[in-house]
Amino acid sequence: MPDVVTHRDIEYAVADGVPLLLDLYLAEDAPGRRPVLVWVHGGGWQAGDKAEITPGWGEAWAGKGYAAVSINYRLSDQAPFPAPLHDCKAAIRWLRAHAEEYGLDPERIGVWGSSAGGHLVALLGTTTEVASLEGDLGNPEESSEVQAVCAWMAPTHILSMAALQPDMAAPGGVLHKLLGGSPEERGELARLASPVHHVSGDEPPFFICHGDADKTVPYQQALTLYEALRKAEAEVSLYTFQGAGHGRGPFFANAELMARVEAFFAEHLSV
Numbered sequence: 001m002p003d004v005v006t007h008r009d010i011e012y013a014v015a016d017g018v019p020l021l022l023d024l025y026l027a028e029d030a031p032g033r034r035p036v037l038v039w040v041h042g043g044g045w046q047a048g049d050k051a052e053i054t055p056g057w058g059e060a061w062a063g064k065g066y067a068a069v070s071i072n073y074r075l076s077d078q079a080p081f082p083a084p085l086h087d088c089k090a091a092i093r094w095l096r097a098h099a100e101e102y103g104l105d106p107e108r109i110g111v112w113g114s115s116a117g118g119h120l121v122a123l124l125g126t127t128t129e130v131a132s133l134e135g136d137l138g139n140p141e142e143s144s145e146v147q148a149v150c151a152w153m154a155p156t157h158i159l160s161m162a163a164l165q166p167d168m169a170a171p172g173g174v175l176h177k178l179l180g181g182s183p184e185e186r187g188e189l190a191r192l193a194s195p196v197h198h199v200s201g202d203e204p205p206f207f208i209c210h211g212d213a214d215k216t217v218p219y220q221q222a223l224t225l226y227e228a229l230r231k232a233e234a235e236v237s238l239y240t241f242q243g244a245g246h247g248r249g250p251f252f253a254n255a256e257l258m259a260r261v262e263a264f265f266a267e268h269l270s271v
Contacts (some may be wrong), residue, residue, distance in 0.1 A: 002027040002062075002063060004025055004028070004058070004059045004063065005026050005028055006059075007024040007025075007102075009022075009023070012090060012091050012094035012095075013087065013091070013094065015079070015083065020072060020074070021072050022050065022070065022071040022072065022091055023051070023071075025068040025069070027062045030103065033099070033103055034066060034103055035066055035105050035265075036066065036067045036069060036095055036104050036109045036269075037067070037265060038071060038092070038109065038146075039057070039068070039117070040073070040088060040111060040112070040120050040121050041071075041072075042113065042116045042118070043075075043116055045084060045116045045177065045178045046075050046077060046174055050070040050071055051070070057070075064262070064271065066265075066269070066271065067102065067104050069091075069095065071088065071091045072087075073087035073120070074087055076177040080180035081179055081192075081193045082132070082133050082135070082192065082193070084116075085123050085124075085127070085133055085193075086133070086134070089134055089135055090135060090139075091138075092143075093140070093142035094142075096143065097141075108147055109145075109269075110149070110150070110269050111148070111149055111150070112149075112151075112152075112265075115153045115155075116155070118151040118153050118154030119156070122149060122195035122206075122225060124146050125146055125206060126198035126200075127195075127198050128143070129200070130198060132192070133192060145204075147205075147268060148265055148268035148269055149206045150206075150265070151206065151207070151225070152209045152210070153209070153211065153214060153217050153222075153246055153251075154221065156195045156221045156224050157224050158175060158179075158183055158193050159184075159187065159190050159191070159194070160224070161175065161218065162182075162183040162190070164220075165216075165218075169184075195225055199225075199232050201233050202234075203234040204235075205267075206235065206236040207236075207239070207260070207264040208222050208237070208239070209240075209251065210222035211244025211251075213245050215245060226238045241254065
């Protein structure tokens with residue numbers, strides 16, 4: 001494996017006086033422009049950090065020929081939706097603006113996230129044309145478009161999830177905190193926060209993965225997005241993790257799934 005240089009705590013934007021940071025992993029002396037793979041962490045939109053990745057994740061993907069990136073975004077106690085999506089889009093724009101400096105290919109950016117991170121990457125893949133969700137942080141002259149999306153355990157339809165998980169929608173619950181109020185009261189914002197409502201058929205390729213025993217984000221959330229993308233004739237595949245609940249560990253330990261993830265990004269980012 002080639003030597004990997006890690007650039008930690010790069011400031012990609014500032015929101016309400018708060019620096020937004022990312023970590024960038026690059027193999028030394030890689031020829032040409034590298035495709036970019038961005039990890040967006042989970043944590044119910046209220047917790048988590050870019051450092052909370054599988055040990056060696058960045059180095060491993062950099063060794064496969066990618067520029068690997070892990071980002072932070074504002075959590076729900078800092079700002080409600082659409083703040084976290086604005087931040088994710090700002091990170092994508094920063095990567096494009098600094099592509100020459102770091103040897104990145106601005107036309108080959110893939111995103112991958114789990115749980116709340118899966119929700120945010122699904123929105124990155126479905127909302128490129130939604131001006132109100134773009135935000136104005138960082139390099140507004142650049143595009144926030146992505147070329148491949150891997151969404152794990154992702155909430156995709158906020159109102160239906162709130163109906164199935166009323167504790168999440170109640171005051172203090174993660175959906176209530178995400179929206180700054182109950183999903184019923186903030187119906188239009190809940191709709192904007194739902195990837196399924198933005199599907200048009202112009203999406204990049206999607207790889208959706210979900211455990212069919214998930215008690216936190218119901219498996220139906222994956223099916224809803226999968227069916228919407230299929231109906232719109234977008235390119236999409238679904239991996240059902242039989243018997244799996246909610247959580248990162250078993251997913252990363254599943255060799256078949258990881259091989260499919262690697263093949264998905266290799267195909268669509270031309271590694």
